[in-house]
Amino acid sequence: MPTDEARGKQEQLDPSRARPDDGPLTTNFGTRVDDTDNSLKVGERGPTLLEDFHFREKVTHFDHERIPERVVHARGAGAYGVFRPYESLAEYTKADFLQGPDRETPVFVRFSTVAGSRGSADTVRDVRGFATKFYTREGNYDLVGNNFPVFFIQDAIKFPDFVHAVKPEPDNEIPQAQSAHDTFWDFVSLQPESMHMVLWLMSDRSIPRSYRMMQGFGVHTFRFVNAEGRGTFVKFHWRPVLGTHSLVWEEAQVVAGKDPDYNRRDLWEAIERGDYPEFELAVQLVPEEDEFRFDFDLLDPTKIIPEETVPLRPIGRMVLDKNPDNFFAETEQVAFHTAHVVPGIDFTNDPLLQGRNHSYLDTQLIRLGGPNFEQLPVNRPVAKVTNNQRDGYGQQRVHTGRTSYAPNSISGGCPVLASPDAGAYVHHQERVDGVKIRKRSESFSDHYRQATLFWNSMADWEKEHIVAAYRFELGKVTHPEIRERTVERLNHIDHALATAVAEGLGVTPPAEPAGRNHGRTSPALSQANSPMDTIATRRVAILAADGVSADQVAVLREKLSGGGAMPEVLAPHAGEVRSAEGGTVPVDRAMSTMASVLYDAVCVPGGAESAATLGADGLARHYVAEAFKHGKALAALGEGVEVLRGLALPGLRLAGAGGAVVEDQGVVSSTGGGAAEAEEVVAAFADLIARHRHWGRDSDSTVA
Numbered sequence: 047m048p049t050d051e052a053r054g055k056q057e058q059l060d061p062s063r064a065r066p067d068d069g070p071l072t073t074n075f076g077t078r079v080d081d082t083d084n085s086l087k088v089g090e091r092g093p094t095l096l097e098d099f100h101f102r103e104k105v106t107h108f109d110h111e112r113i114p115e116r117v118v119h120a121r122g123a124g125a126y127g128v129f130r131p132y133e134s135l136a137e138y139t140k141a142d143f144l145q146g147p148d149r150e151t152p153v154f155v156r157f158s159t160v161a162g163s164r165g166s167a168d169t170v171r172d173v174r175g176f177a178t179k180f181y182t183r184e185g186n187y188d189l190v191g192n193n194f195p196v197f198f199i200q201d202a203i204k205f206p207d208f209v210h211a212v213k214p215e216p217d218n219e220i221p222q223a224q225s226a227h228d229t230f231w232d233f234v235s236l237q238p239e240s241m242h243m244v245l246w247l248m249s250d251r252s253i254p255r256s257y258r259m260m261q262g263f264g265v266h267t268f269r270f271v272n273a274e275g276r277g278t279f280v281k282f283h284w285r286p287v288l289g290t291h292s293l294v295w296e297e298a299q300v301v302a303g304k305d306p307d308y309n310r311r312d313l314w315e316a317i318e319r320g321d322y323p324e325f326e327l328a329v330q331l332v333p334e335e336d337e338f339r340f341d342f343d344l345l346d347p348t349k350i351i352p353e354e355t356v357p358l359r360p361i362g363r364m365v366l367d368k369n370p371d372n373f374f375a376e377t378e379q380v381a382f383h384t385a386h387v388v389p390g391i392d393f394t395n396d397p398l399l400q401g402r403n404h405s406y407l408d409t410q411l412i413r414l415g416g417p418n419f420e421q422l423p424v425n426r427p428v429a430k431v432t433n434n435q436r437d438g439y440g441q442q443r444v445h446t447g448r449t450s451y452a453p454n455s456i457s458g459g460c461p462v463l464a465s466p467d468a469g470a471y472v473h474h475q476e477r478v479d480g481v482k483i484r485k486r487s488e489s490f491s492d493h494y495r496q497a498t499l500f501w502n503s504m505a506d507w508e509k510e511h512i513v514a515a516y517r518f519e520l521g522k523v524t525h526p527e528i529r530e531r532t533v534e535r536l537n538h539i540d541h542a543l544a545t546a547v548a549e550g551l552g553v554t555p556p557a558e559p560a561g562r563n564h565g566r567t568s569p570a571l572s573q574a575n576s577p578m579d580t581i582a583t584r585r586v587a588i589l590a591a592d593g594v595s596a597d598q599v600a601v602l603r604e605k606l607s608g609g610g611a612m613p614e615v616l617a618p619h620a621g622e623v624r625s626a627e628g629g630t631v632p633v634d635r636a637m638s639t640m641a642s643v644l645y646d647a648v649c650v651p652g653g654a655e656s657a658a659t660l661g662a663d664g665l666a667r668h669y670v671a672e673a674f675k676h677g678k679a680l681a682a683l684g685e686g687v688e689v690l691r692g693l694a695l696p697g698l699r700l701a702g703a704g705g706a707v708v709e710d711q712g713v714v715s716s717t718g719g720g721a722a723e724a725e726e727v728v729a730a731f732a733d734l735i736a737r738h739r740h741w742g743r744d745s746d747s748t749v750a
């Protein structure tokens with residue numbers, strides 16, 4: 047549990063909390079109000095009077111309630127938590143919050159999509175933002191990252207072009223939150239430096255199952271600086287304790303309609319339940335003298351340092367344990383900035399990072415209405431703020447005294463300057479010489495080798511999903527030359543990839559590879575190698591109707607809940623169903639209010655009457671067939687096996703008479719109705735759920 051100090055950040059917000067039930071209704075200035083439903087009129091049917099100050103204040107405030115949404119990352123969800131390092135990192139950085147496990151730092155994290163508007167769906171194909179604000183004792187440190195370790199462009203001056211290209215097209219504002227349109231592909235196909243990132247975007251990484259199940263990356267190479275002033279290059283990685291898992295594309299599209307708040311709801315509900323999301327922070331450390339030992343430039347944000355080259359060093363753990371109380375006040379008004387650093391953490395000359403260091407403050411000045419947004423509760427540091435900044439719109443502080451300048455003698459020179467020993471930030475003393483020049487370094491010019499590394503590292507099913515994603519996206523592009531140009535670019539990554547995409551588009555495949563595939567892999571890049579050892583927080587639909595076996599439902603519920611999963615009984619109607627044993631089974635939800643895409647696994651228990659009803663129910667059949675199509679774990683017990691048999695799922699072997707447990711393609715079944723079979727099936731089912739998805743089913747080609 048968080049310490050009192052860590053909790054302090056959240057409690058610090060309390061004085062500004064307002065509760066609507068805390069007394070009689072008043073105007074904004076405290077005058078009590080007797081009627082808020084009728085405006086002040088001349089007679090009951092007459093015109094409204096200008097002197098109705100309550101009406102004017104109420105409506106005027108409403109008229110001004112909206113602020114501009116973020117120019118990118120407009121849609122997001124946030125949470126509070128704490129970060130605690132495993133051990134001291136004093137050898138590399140003097141950052142106070144990394145000096146040892148006794149330092150527990152409160153954090154606020156905002157996860158986001160990039161392209162869509164505030165009201166867009168969560169499960170679109172997009173990069174996810176992963177921004178963390180550490181409220182350290184030395185000031186706020188913001189690690190403003192994404193769930194991909196690379197970016198589309200190498201220089202921040204291209205950011206407006208990139209964002210204009212991916213956002214809805216300007217003439218008709220179509221499509222919303224999609225990269226599958228001409229302007230995006232026009233831009234990236236003309237921009238080979240984006241090829242590596244686009245490959246990530248076409249992979250399953252762009253449709254995470256949950257914000258709790260995706261990685262985060264600082265992307266840039268940053269710099270740690272220790273107390274002696276020695277610098278060490280550092281890359282930051284967040285690793286979810288639940289593993290890195292994704293939806294499949296068709297499922298993501300259906301979820302966007304069934305529950306547009308899918309990822310936001312998942313985060314919120316997990317925290318409300320006490321299933322606190324956890325992420326491990328790991329770093330890759332590179333001594334400054336090794337800056338040039340790689341076959342890419344450490345300053346190039348379109349490159350990773352493969353984990354096999356520089357292993358990850360886990361340095362601490364973050365637990366998100368509190369939802370915001372008010373979305374607007376906290377999640378919407380939070381202001382992250384790459385330039386919010388603390389002593390011991392510094393920049394490098396990565397030209398994307400350098401530009402970001404300008405952009406965030408600049409955009410927040412307009413988004414949050416001018417200076418002083420750092421005084422908003424969610425942005426306020428826990429470190430004491432003493433400076434000579436004064437006035438401005440929305441000033442909340444009452445600065446006393448006569449001086450707001452330095453040097454001064456009237457206030458004894460206060461606020462005084464601190465020395466580095468007393469915690470002052472000092473920029474790393476890097477020698478820089480050069481001529482002014484608008485040019486990219488030659489060392490940034492290899493745009494394909496790491497894209498090839500990513501492609502080579504994918505499992506077969508990941509490659510299939512990538513090819514299908516390119517076909518889908520480019521299939522939406524109306525200009526044939528853009529499709530052809532993209533295929534030509536892909537041919538530089540891998541000939542088989544380019545050929546497969548071309549065939550799906552009706553474009554002539556390239557005759558020859560554009561270069562030789564280097565054949566190298568980095569296993570850490572594949573989601574197939576992500577941890578798959580828990581069913582914690584997985585949602586399981588147990589389909590039931592009148593006559594269901596209550597005993598089997600009980601075993602399923604108990605064993606799955608015991609492993610941390612969330613089984614729910616779904617039936618044709620809410621309330622309860624009759625059980626085969628003569629009692630009743632409570633129903634959690636009516637099937638029609640949910641969908642199999644909202645569950646990680648589906649199971650059909652026995653009971654002859656229940657199985658017969660479900661087998662004849664189109665919706666129940668759809669739950670099972672769709673879960674099968676999306677690679678999800680399935681289980682059937684007793685007569686429930688007949689429901690699956692009736693669907694004639696392609697190539698699937700199911701249990702026959704005799705009760706033996708059969709497992710095939712991620713589906714476990716037994717026609718036996720006894721407790722022993724139920725226990726065995728549920729144990730196997732849990733194992734299958736933990737493995738997330740089961741690829742290679744005959745129906746796979748239709749899901750990606």
Ligand code: HEM
Nearest residue numbers: 116119156175176177191192197202205265401402405409
């Ligand atoms: C490695 C590349 C980048 C990453 C990882 C990244 C990440 C993010 C994230 C996570 C957010 C959302 C912050 C939040 O939740 O409030 C964000 C917002 C934003 N980013 Fe970036 N970004 C990148 C590149 C850039 C570049 C190159 C620019 C501009 C030159 C830029 C400008 C912005 C702006 C203007 C916002 C909106 C901020 C606000 O309104 O508060 N980003 N970025």
